[in-house]
Amino acid sequence: MNKRSWPAALWLLLIPYIGLLWVPFYNFREPALFGFPFFYWYQLAWVPLTSFIIWIAYRSLRNDD
């Protein structure tokens, strides 16, 4: 457990928490996209974005199995 040195990419994993837990960032109607108010498409957009961020973190880790 001691020999762990965390790559900097793991800090990226905090970004979704900031983007989604600070509600004042996105509690609006405009700009709408394809009829979706901002509140909805913003949060939906975080799904692929978070996947991508985790993928970057995944790439930064050595396969340790």
Add this chain to the structure above:
Amino acid sequence: MTTNLDPVALAVFTFFFALVTVMGFIASRWRAPKTMGHLDEWGLGGRSFGAWITWFLVGGDFYTAYTVIAVPALVYAVGAYGFFALPYTIIVYPFVFMVMPLLWKRAKANGYVTAGDVVYGQYSSRALELAVAITGVIATMPYIALQLVGMAAVLKALGLTGELPLAVAFIILALYTYSAGLRAPALIAFVKDIMIYIAVFAAIAIIPSKLGGYGNVFAAADAAFQAKGTGSLLLGGNQYVAYASLALGSALAAFMYPHTLTGIFASNSANTIRKNAVFLPAYTLLLGLLALLGYMGHAANLNISSPNQVVPALFQTLFPSWFTGFAFAAIAIGALVPAAVMSIGASNLFTRNFWKAYINPNVTHEGEAKVAKITSLIVKIGALMVIAFLPTQFALDLQLLGGIWILQTLPALVFSLYCNWFRAEGLLAGWLVGFLSGTYLVWINGLKPLQPISLGGAPFTVYIGLLVLLANIAVAVLITAVMPRRNALAT
């Protein structure tokens, strides 16, 4: 909403249900081990599931049938606030990525099957082990019962009323889970998840075009909320903290449950879990789009007596019967996968942290598997009885409390992965404080998960689970700090 028997829908439904029943029984021969007489085999599928199987299993197990019914229902009833399930099921994955591979490694290295095993192995405290195990079991039982509620919603829409169809479905499930263990839900999850994806993507592609596009769907929901005076397309100013704290608290609790942990422990490597943290959010996209069915319910002017009927009624109103039957089968099968994994997780806890710990410490591997199999039958019958004889609200209230309770096991389960500082006494006291104060706060707030707080400024509400987790951690830190340091030999 019609509740007449629709022969086409019923035939399609029956076909798919029969299909997974056959699969469930075949599952005991799928990836068959040398012996099923071992809890690692029955309860964890031999810890052999690779990235694909884990993706289907955890996806099928975490995004339950109840979710499919209840999230759109909540969005239908209250609007934006019901969407907290979306940020919740996004931010859960960075947490899974960081924590679960470490937990898997520890479980694999020591042969742990349950959260209770992990805690006992780390702290050698039977009391803390028991606290974690009991919390797991009582948090899971109402969750299983709610899967029955999800299944009942579609059975009722098909015209199959009464308890009998539900009981038949559940007894079939109990039988093949008994024989095949975790392999049964793992195999069925493939069918279930693909069906759910088809049903939801058809719904979100076709329904809006019948209702005049997404712009119109949102406008109709907005008008409906304004007409009835409650609910809104955006969060109210006093809902921000509630929304964010529910999302965070639920995300931290999600993988403390026995059924999700079982899915994690059953995977074949830490890397499998990391890969899944990347790809499981696909289900979250599905959930977010599914939630919009709640608004489509307003646009379609559904006439329903309970929000739980939004999803069944939408399919019945807007799709041909054969597709309705298909979608309902997807939801009903969607109840079977989590119900099976939950009962297996609860049985593993009972076997390892109660039977082995107190009744028969010398139990063989084969004996463990046998105890777990029988327990899984009892657990399912118990859930069936709860739904048959107690008001549904009872299961709902208990499930709500269960989420708060299970969150209180996080410090005991997770902290030791990162540091060796905490003491069992501190963690146990913290758990007790979190458990009792959480229950009390939910009780005095009329069985609602939110506690009003006003810190001088405008009052707001916060998720009780997260609030009492802070108290839990504070107590654990305080007691560990004042206790004399254990000597190095004791570790």
